[in-house]
Structure formats: C-alpha cells, structure tokens
Amino acid sequence: MPADRHLSVSAFSAGYLSGVPIVNDLTYGFASGSLTTIVGPNGAGKSSLLKGIYGLTRWCKGSIRIGDRDITALPAWGRLQAGISLVPQGRCNFPHMTVQENLQLGVYTLPRSNRAVAVAEALDQFPALAAQRTRAAGNLSGGQQQLLEIAMAMMVHPRVLLIDEPSLGLSPKARCQIFDKLKEITDHGVSVVMVEQNVIEGLAASDIAVVMVDGRIHRHGPAEEVLNDPEMKNVFLGGRPDTAAPGREPDRRRHDDDGI
Numbered sequence: 046m047p048a049d050r051h052l053s054v055s056a057f058s059a060g061y062l063s064g065v066p067i068v069n070d071l072t073y074g075f076a077s078g079s080l081t082t083i084v085g086p087n088g089a090g091k092s093s094l095l096k097g098i099y100g101l102t103r104w105c106k107g108s109i110r111i112g113d114r115d116i117t118a119l120p121a122w123g124r125l126q127a128g129i130s131l132v133p134q135g136r137c138n139f140p141h142m143t144v145q146e147n148l149q150l151g152v153y154t155l156p157r158s159n160r161a162v163a164v165a166e167a168l169d170q171f172p173a174l175a176a177q178r179t180r181a182a183g184n185l186s187g188g189q190q191q192l193l194e195i196a197m198a199m200m201v202h203p204r205v206l207l208i209d210e211p212s213l214g215l216s217p218k219a220r221c222q223i224f225d226k227l228k229e230i231t232d233h234g235v236s237v238v239m240v241e242q243n244v245i246e247g248l249a250a251s252d253i254a255v256v257m258v259d260g261r262i263h264r265h266g267p268a269e270e271v272l273n274d275p276e277m278k279n280v281f282l283g284g285r286p287d288t289a290a291p292g293r294e295p296d297r298r299r300h301d302d303d304g305i
C-alpha cells in the first residue's frame with residue numbers, strides 16, 4: 046500500500062482540560078490500507094484519540110504524520126485537506142435536506158468545477174443512497190444515514206477515514222453492511238480507523254485491533270489474534286461472543302430491523 050496513506054502518532058497526548066491528558070503519550074503507526082479497530086472500556090479515550098488526530102480536542106502534544114508529512118500544526122480543516130476525514134459518533138447529517146443536498150454539502154470544500162462529478166461518483170459508489178436521493182435524510186433508515194455520513198466523508202478522497210462507533214443503534218444486518226462497506230473502502234487503498242463498541246463483530250470485520258485502556262495502548266495486533274486471546278476476551282470483551290465493551294450500558298434504542 047502507498048506510504049502516503051500511513052497515519053502515525055508519536056508521543057501523542059490530547060485532552061480537554063489543561064494538563065489532563067485523556068490520550069496519554071501514545072506512539073503508533075496505523076497500517077496502511079487496512080481496517081484498524083480501536084476497542085476498550087468506556088472512557089479509555091478512544092473517541093478522544095480520533096478527535097485529537099483530527100484536531101478537535103482542546104489541546105494536544107507530540108506529533109501526527111500522514112505519510113512523511115507532519116500535520117500536527119494544522120487545524121482540523123488543514124488536516125482534512127491533508128487527507129484525513131472524520132465521521133463523528135451519531136448521525137449528524139442534515140435531516141431536513143435530501144440525500145442529494147447532503148452530498149452537495151459534502152463537496153463544499155472542493156473546487157466548484159469538481160463538485161457535480163463528486164456527487165455523481167458518490168451516488169455511483171453508494172447505490173443504496175442513489176435510490177433515495179430525493180428523500181429527506183432524516184427519513185432514511187439508521188443504516189442508510191450512517192452510509193450517507195460515510196459517503197460524505199469519502200467525497201473528498203481521503204487517505205485516512207476515521208469513524209466513531211458506526212454501528213451504534215443499528216440492527217445486526219445493517220451493522221454487517223456498514224462493516225462490509227468500510228472493508229470495501231480499504232480495498233481502494235484508504236486506511237480506515239474505527240472506534241467500535243460492538244467488539245466481537247467489529248474485530249471480526251477488521252484487519253488490526255488496538256486495545257486502549259486509560260488513554261494508552263494496552264495491546265495491538267491482528268484482529269483475529271486479539272479477538273481470540275483469552276485475556277482480551279475476559280478482561281475487555283466480557284468473554285461472551287455477543288458482548289459489547291464492559292462498562293457500557295446496553296443500547297436500548299430502537300434497532301433498524303431491515304438492514305440497509
């Protein structure tokens with residue numbers, strides 16, 4: 046995989062209150078063109094790591110590189126231009142606007158002359174959205190809304206896609222479809238870094254697992270290996286095949302039954 050898609054952090058700390066690191070002195074290179082999933086207990090700093098990489102925490106120190114370019118000094122929009130896209134937790138698209146209008150917002154940062162082509166490409170790459178292009182985004186199923194978020198993040202052709210808990214509130218079928226889509230994205234050479242609370246399903250779909258505890262990396266390795274490690278199962282995965290990360294309340298929100 047091309048080296049310019051390699052995201053790495055070095056002695057990286059980030060947080061919200063001055064002097065209180067949530068992500069603590071972390072050094073790690075995310076495998077290029079792979080699906081890396083970050084798991085760990087509640088409050089471990091998983092989401093904060095994604096936000097810190099994207100430039101959304103109040104402070105950070107250490108360094109972040111994409112390829113051989115140091116992007117630490119760039120603000121969030123600069124990191125987007127450098128090739129990092131973020132899908133934050135939750136479905137935060139514009140619910141009263143149509144799918145097509147949401148996609149048009151996704152290309153707002155591109156030169157005007159490239160925008161129509163980018164929207165057409167997105168509809169081509171996400172056929173489930175093409176079928177719904179004139180529908181208000183808020184009326185889509187949860188899985189379709191998540192797909193729309195992913196499509197919007199992909200429209201700027203990122204080298205690295207950061208995505209926070211994409212399966213939240215989705216049915217098993219829709220979760221599976223989202224993970225498949227993320228795998229497909231890595232097939233096109235994009236490095237995907239996902240935070241996921243559905244540990245078993247998330248890791249089963251992934252290439253690499255990173256286990257975070259207290260702001261630090263406790264363990265990393267091939268996802269299958271981590272998934273099958275008895276220590277990981279007992280300590281972090283709850284030891285049962287359908288268990289989310291310990292400490293998390295079960296998700297009682299309505300699930301979409303029909304997938305995407």
Ligand SMILES: Nc1ncnc2c1ncn2[C@@H]1O[C@H](COP(=O)(O)OP(=O)(O)OP(=O)(O)O)[C@@H](O)[C@H]1O
Pocket residue numbers: 061062067085086087088089090091092093094240
């Ligand atoms: N905007 C914020 N301001 C202050 N503290 C925050 C903010 N966001 C997160 N935190 C704190 O940072 C710590 C880590 O939170 P974070 O969301 O990164 O953990 P997480 O591993 O993603 O956990 P979860 O699985 O619960 O989302 C928590 O103690 C949380 O309260």
